[in-house]
Amino acid sequence: MSGASMATGAPAAPAYRKVGSLRRERRWALIGAYAALAVFVVFFLLPPFHMLITSLKSSAEIADLSGNPWTVSRPTLENYWALLTHGSYPIHFRNSVIVTLCTVAITMLISIPAAFALARMRFWGSTVLATGVFLTYLVPETLLFIPLFQIIGGMGLYNNMWAMVLIYPTLTVPFCTWIMIGYFGSIPKELDEAALIDGANHFQMLWKIFIPVALPGILAATIFAFTVSWAQFLYPMAFLVSSDQMVLTTGIVSDLIRGDTFQWGMIMAGALLAALPPLLVYAFLMDYYIAGLTAGATKG
């Protein structure tokens, strides 16, 4: 740059004028990144923080309008204690766990083979089918629950939490299949071919070679299925009426809100506890997930 300006006959100037500083530029980029992240963190962590504070307050302190909503003067665990020892919160928790685990298992049992078939096997209409799978995901559940109501009622599963195990996969299977099609497609097909030539049948090839290699993609799908079924609200709201069948999302609202009495402390405690399992799943699987990615799993 300076060479070019000298060639045009610029007046005597230092031969190498400093045009910019890479280090300074980098520092600004870093500061910008931190600022953006700080806004992000504050925005997303304030509500949980407020929940935590509220869950530690007694009903009297919550009702006291003169108090600061962001601090707690006499922290107490009475909300948690009441939640876990009285009422049906533990039952809702158990129901949620059962429904979610079953949903995740069913989803994976259907999605993995489906995604494999759609990603790997070329058969008539396979591309149309792959797109179709994704389109079914786009149909909103608010439309689906009316016909589903008929079906579930016809099967005699109304007000039965096992109906959720049947219904949730209609939400999770299409999306999980679809993201796994993408991931599976990035795995070189020579890998399965090598296994087939080495003497594996299709099942052995899937189980011993393909699934271990595709694990990061499968875990991403698992996390999604878990989150969707753990947080699902509309279907349990529509189909489950008695408390012993309810899952956490509806259980908290229906048990802890009586008419216009909101038991805020217990609602917040219940919601926080309900957020724990997803947190643990993320923490555990994410480590695994990243380990899988950095192992360069797809590069032969």
Place this chain on the structure above:
Amino acid sequence: MAQVSLRRLVKKYEGDVQAVKGIDLEIADHEFVVLVGPSGCGKSTTLRMIAGLEDITDGEIAIGGVVVNDIPPRDRDIAMVFQNYALYPHMTVFENMAFGLTLRRFPKDEIRRRVDNAARILDIGELLDRKPKALSGGQRQRVAMGRAIVRDPKVFLFDEPLSNLDAKLRVQMRTEIKKVHQTVKTTTVYVTHDQVEAMTLADRVVVMNNGIIEQVGPPQELYHNPTTKFVAGFIGSPAMNFIPARLENGAGALRLHLPEGIVLPVPPERTKRYAPHAGQEVLFGLRPEHLTEEKPTDKANIATFQVRPEVIEPMGMETLVHFWLQGTEVSARLDPAVPAEVGRPLTLAADMNRMHLIDPRTERVL
């Protein structure tokens, strides 16, 4: 070990792409056959049909005398080495090599013995506990070969196994593959688009073009007696010169009239072969190595003529000289000691004993 037969083999992909258009090939036991040809000519497709990875549209494939059209890959008793190696990333080198044997329920000590033996042949004994990602390209290549060797299959299939390696390593691994074949002697079908690889490795080279076999033969045979223009141009590097010419009969001897007034005599012993084509337009084929500087010789049928070099490429052990005859590029290979200069007239000697004549319409060698 076994022979492999391809009979009127056809492959059509959906959308009416005919990748392989009916090829016949008999591969003998212990033979090392190389399929070579330009990109898209159907080499991989042919190999994958032998492996059982692609359905056969028509014709049949037999391995060891048994028609395998409907036998899945795992029961064909073949091993394949892929271009990207396709090592199982979650397994160690040992597990990679042992995988096929474990599936076939070989006893543990037999697996150990075979893997150790293959590791010794390929010199990868220290790598057995590593994962593939901790290996260099050349080492991965060896492991992929090891995985094939331990199985002791009837046939080895290679699909461009060296094309991911750098030039130096490629030459080294080429030698390695040849050595392995001399040790284990398994029937081998090897696919490459590199004619040097084909020439150096093969017992017989199969030149493919556009889904058909152009010519099959030992490397020397293809080099000296190509039957088509395609083979003549494909085998050998730099490629053969093709110069448009007219074959004239004058005073009992045949003569080639090249562009720019160059006239070259056809060797008398070829007169009978070429006489029927006298008066025709032909393509005169001569390899650069048979077009050299003029030097004292008592060989018969050396014809000389003058040219003006336009590009000169010193290669070290030889110098390539390029010139144009009415728009046709012609190359000659000279001793580097010859002082060649761009634009300065240079006398070249054509070894007419090595000439080829090609019918420009059928592209067949006359």
